[in-house]
Amino acid sequence: MNGLAAKDANAASPLHENRHQNQKTAIWYKEKATMRYVMCLTILSLTACAAKTQVVGYPPAPDLVAATEAKPKPSPDILTDPAAADRYSSAVEAWGDRVRAAGVRLCGYFKAQGMKVECGS
Numbered sequence: 001m002n003g004l005a006a007k008d009a010n011a012a013s014p015l016h017e018n019r020h021q022n023q024k025t026a027i028w029y030k031e032k033a034t035m036r037y038v039m040c041l042t043i044l045s046l047t048a049c050a051a052k053t054q055v056v057g058y059p060p061a062p063d064l065v066a067a068t069e070a071k072p073k074p075s076p077d078i079l080t081d082p083a084a085a086d087r088y089s090s091a092v093e094a095w096g097d098r099v100r101a102a103g104v105r106l107c108g109y110f111k112a113q114g115m116k117v118e119c120g121s
Contacts, residue, residue, distance in 0.1 A: 059106050059109045059110070060106075060109065062102075063105045063109070064106070065102075066098050066099065066101070067099055067102040067106060069095065069098060069099060069102075071095055072091040072092055072095055104119055104121065107119035
């Protein structure tokens, strides 16, 4: 019985092992929380140093509407009537001018916001 008692005395009690494991787990959680905190601070500091070329607000709505205007649809009579063909050609030309002008205005807007673009005139 003496040998059995000595063996039990040398062995760590389950309560002691459980407490030791809980301490390890608590330390691990503290280290993990600290790492998350450091990562968040790093990300925030990096975003603060990023280039400030972000667009503030929205471009003018009329320019967006004009830039997405649908092309005029041809009527069947443009095949037989020269006057109808001329009117359609004129409508397409005016449509193209409006869309291009809106595109140039939008380009100027984004350039003023800091985007590196070359805009036509």
